[in-house]
Amino acid sequence: MVKYSCETCQKTFTQKGHFEKHMSRKRPCKKDNTIEVLVEQKVKEVLSKTNIVDKNESSTNQDMKLNQMDYTKKTREELIAICKEKGIKGYSNKKKKDILELLSPINNTIVEKKKDILSPVNNTNIKKFTYIDLFAGIGGFRYGINAFQSSHPQYIFECVKTADIKKDALKTYNYNFKEDNKACDVHTIKNLPYFDILCGGFPCQPFSSAGKQQGLDDKGRGNLIYEVLRICKESKPEYIILENVSNIETINNGEVLKTIVKEFQTIGYHIDCIPVNSAQIGLAQDRKRIFIIGCKSKQPKVIVSKKNPVTIKDIIDLTDETTNLSENFLRKLLVLPTEQLIGKSIKDKRGGDSNIHSWDIDFHGKISERKKILLSTILLERRKKKWAAEKKIKWMDGIPLSFMDIKTFLDYEGLQEDLDDLVDKKYLSMEYPKDIVDGKRTPIEKLPIGYNISKGKLSFPISKILHPSQLCPTLTATDSSKLAVLVGKTIRQLNEKELKRLCGFPEQFSLPHGVNKYDLFGNMVCPPVVTAILETLLLPSV
Numbered sequence: 449m450v451k452y453s454c455e456t457c458q459k460t461f462t463q464k465g466h467f468e469k470h471m472s473r474k475r476p477c478k479k480d481n482t483i484e485v486l487v488e489q490k491v492k493e494v495l496s497k498t499n500i501v502d503k504n505e506s507s508t509n510q511d512m513k514l515n516q517m518d519y520t521k522k523t524r525e526e527l528i529a530i531c532k533e534k535g536i537k538g539y540s541n542k543k544k545k546d547i548l549e550l551l552s553p554i555n556n557t558i559v560e561k562k563k564d565i566l567s568p569v570n571n572t573n574i575k576k577f578t579y580i581d582l583f584a585g586i587g588g589f590r591y592g593i594n595a596f597q598s599s600h601p602q603y604i605f606e607c608v609k610t611a612d613i614k615k616d617a618l619k620t621y622n623y624n625f626k627e628d629n630k631a632c633d634v635h636t637i638k639n640l641p642y643f644d645i646l647c648g649g650f651p652c653q654p655f656s657s658a659g660k661q662q663g664l665d666d667k668g669r670g671n672l673i674y675e676v677l678r679i680c681k682e683s684k685p686e687y688i689i690l691e692n693v694s695n696i697e698t699i700n701n702g703e704v705l706k707t708i709v710k711e712f713q714t715i716g717y718h719i720d721c722i723p724v725n726s727a728q729i730g731l732a733q734d735r736k737r738i739f740i741i742g743c744k745s746k747q748p749k750v751i752v753s754k755k756n757p758v759t760i761k762d763i764i765d766l767t768d769e770t771t772n773l774s775e776n777f778l779r780k781l782l783v784l785p786t787e788q789l790i791g792k793s794i795k796d797k798r799g800g801d802s803n804i805h806s807w808d809i810d811f812h813g814k815i816s817e818r819k820k821i822l823l824s825t826i827l828l829e830r831r832k833k834k835w836a837a838e839k840k841i842k843w844m845d846g847i848p849l850s851f852m853d854i855k856t857f858l859d860y861e862g863l864q865e866d867l868d869d870l871v872d873k874k875y876l877s878m879e880y881p882k883d884i885v886d887g888k889r890t891p892i893e894k895l896p897i898g899y900n901i902s903k904g905k906l907s908f909p910i911s912k913i914l915h916p917s918q919l920c921p922t923l924t925a926t927d928s929s930k931l932a933v934l935v936g937k938t939i940r941q942l943n944e945k946e947l948k949r950l951c952g953f954p955e956q957f958s959l960p961h962g963v964n965k966y967d968l969f970g971n972m973v974c975p976p977v978v979t980a981i982l983e984t985l986l987l988p989s990v
């Protein structure tokens with residue numbers, strides 16, 4: 449069963465309506481920081497028992513702690529000094545009231561916690577981990593770690609380094625974690641002191657099926673894995689958690705992944721590679737990723753436990769009926785009955801009944817049933833291998849067919865007029881068949897010009913209307929803006945709430961103005977997957 453939980457007060461709801469009512473209360477609920485307070489007390493107790501004193505803590509800092517409640521009486525400059533002392537970032541250009549906000553008890557708790565606990569406290573139940581968040585994006589790893597910490601308060605994590613170079617990603621990360629990280633290229637990270645865990649969803653384009661699949665030969669992004677290796681060699685973290693697209697397992701017959709594993713083994717890590725689909729851990733997204741897990745002291749064995757499946761209907765935001773799709777396009781689509789809309793792709797490609805084609809919705813203007821049959825027949829015929837053999841060219845999907853070719857499978861009086869009209873209306877285009885010349889697809893002008901279907905999948909404002917009882921396909925940086933849902937009487941792109949739910953980000957996560965949410969969510973790692981991995985990696989096995 450899907451559970452909705454309030455990130456502020458931790459209450460859980462089984463019914464979405466109740467949850468939404470709770471979230472829209474006039475008087476917002478209060479954060480339940482009982483766990484944080486308990487942890488804080490426990491840590492203090494442990495430190496005093498073991499006589500551990502934080503050497504970094506100056507007497508001024510201790511005074512400040514005593515005077516926490518007097519912050520309002522301090523000047524802006526004094527507050528900035530306190531921020532510096534406490535390692536709180538983000539005070540530049542801020543007014544006094546905003547700096548006070550930064551120093552509010554919640555923020556204090558976190559920072560004090562970071563400073564108070566010294567690395568591994570022995571003979572206690574408290575386990576402290578430092579980690580670095582490489583290729584941090586919008587913080588999928590960090591949210592996953594935070595969720596693990598919330599449910600296992602004896603584990604305390606501190607992020608000691610964040611690296612990313614994308615403006616939108618950093619803006620979003622800083623906005624949500626109230627930090628002021630500047631762009632940091634992993635190439636520039638040198639000789640970090642020891643930390644416990646290295647997290648990184650290294651860039652996937654060189655490995656993804658959408659890219660050129662150059663793998664480790666990719667001179668730019670592919671080589672970033674070697675930067676990760678270098679950082680591990682220098683700092684020797686106990687654990688490594690890396691994430692990448694599932695295709696990394698298969699390109700070059702699996703050689704790419706084997707090479708990566710071997711490189712980490714050579715520098716002293718035991719490695720386990722595990723595919724995890726977000727859908728198996730209770731998200732409504734079919735997103736398969738490979739996790740490369742390393743451990744210095746023992747062989748890691750990661751088994752991610754399965755959770756109840758959920759689908760689009762569990763995450764859809766039925767309150768949002770606003771759309772920015774054109775009225776004209778929507779009017780054409782919405783003439784189809786609901787069952788012919790939901791779950792359908794919108795493209796002039798193969799796929800039979802699971803596709804809505806441009807002519808099914810009179811995308812370029814009304815046409816007769818006879819012309820629709822002509823288009824559907826050309827769509828299928830142009831894929832047949834025999835046309836390539838007849839034209840003595842290499843077979844490629846979608847060969848343009850000449851008038852004489854078409855006549856062989858559909859011959860009637862008025863065929864030429866129908867074809868002309870479909871070209872005029874832009875349902876068909878006229879092209880020369882292509883062959884491979886010097887490694888490139890090249891039109892062969894000595895062959896008769898042919899008719900081809902003009903619209904691919906990218907030419908429609910949306911590519912798919914999601915089915916309420918199915919999963920959302922993998923969100924990608926380029927295509928997720930084209931996924932749509934039918935809500936009330938309209939069709940719209942996925943909104944921020946839905947993207948968050950599909951990816952397992954907390955409800956309180958929010959996007960700053962002006963960032964490209966589809967790109968950011970298309971690249972993130974799902975936090976609940978990270979949490980699930982930590983559960984098997986760090987908790988003692990039963």
Ligand SMILES: C[S@@+](CC[C@H](N)C(=O)[O-])C[C@H]1O[C@@H](n2cnc3c(N)ncnc32)[C@H](O)[C@@H]1O
Binds near residue numbers: 973
């Ligand atoms: C696949 S995304 C990882 C997203 C992240 N796991 C999240 O949850 O949002 C890869 C990220 O690596 C960043 N990146 C690419 N090259 C980088 C470099 N040389 N140094 C640091 N970050 C880099 C990109 O900007 C992108 O945000």
